[in-house]
Amino acid sequence: MRRRIPQLVCGLFGLVTFLCYFSSHPIARKIYLTVTLDYWQIIFAFTLIVGALSFVRVNLRAVERGEDRPYKIVSLIGVVLMPILALIWGIRGGSPFMWVFENIQVPMQATVFSLLAFFVASASYRGFRARSLQAAILLGAALLILISRSSIGDLIWDRIPEAAEWVRSNPAMSARRAILIGIGLGSLTTSVRVLVGIERTWLGGEK
Template sequence: MPTRLPLLICLVSGVVMFLQYFSRHPVAKLIYQTVTNDWWQVIFAFTLIVGVASFIKITLRKISQKKDKTYSLIALGGLILMPVLALIGGTNIESPFQWAFENLLAPMQATVFSLLAFFVASASFRGFRARSIPAAILLGTALLVLIGRLPIAEHISESIPDLTFWIKNYPSMAARRAILIGIGLGSMTTALRVILGIERTYLSGK
């Protein structure tokens, strides 16, 4: 029962969702919209709650063990703050919740995102070496694109920005499409394995 029932549900839901693609009947459309728009969202919301509950449990354990107590308290405070602000003033554009998003969350997220510029630059400085033809192509293309996207590129040569766009639109696009085709074929195979119950990693491999 613990394994067979989920496998059966997976098979039935997979086959139904696969078959609805080939039907234009309103019922098929309704099934697709209900499952993907409503059911998925609701189940995902519950999985999120389970995740948050697990996070709270771990954080409280850390606090009681006095391990990273300050940071755990800050994280917990942040987690409580947003729902409290939403309860107090709602979530409209002028609410405290939105204020916290714009002045606390969004700036920090953007800053962490921008930190990657330094890590990528330092990693590439250490790792990029033109030891072989493929490595030289990689290095050359990266430099060309970096220069080509700068305003100074037009002053060096007017053809640099055009060349950058040409690389992006043709040879780079060709390789990208080949990768996408590979992903598509791989995804289809994996999906088929999941529906047929061959791939069971979501059941803890049972």
């Protein structure tokens, strides 16, 4: 019964929302918008609480065990401090919350993201090898795109941007479309399996 009721609720809501999505009848529109706008936000608020509590619990345990203690303490300070700043002074421009965001979080995130450039440079030296014909084609396409995205592509040869555009519009786009269609079909299949109760792993516990 503990598994049957959530399954029924999920199946019912999934089916109703799915049918209402394709209907322009006022009642169907109202149901669809109520589910997506109100229920969704309420569920999101609860998941946020679950996520925050779980984060605190996992990090507290790690601190107790002494695993990466300084990092875990900084994480915990962050998760406690930011809501306090937001609750006392608000989140508008110029508030302490925004000061921390703009002067600590933004530079830190940009720094971590920028480090990728160094790893890409290192990986390009160590790993990007023309070991086979396929690898050589991939390498050629990568070099072409890299040159085209810089300022000197058109100076080297005025048809480089055109060639790069061809790569983007043909092989790259074909592959992308195939991936998108694959994702779409996969999502559809999984959704149907969840709705009819074949897929039950989301309920946790027994298989």
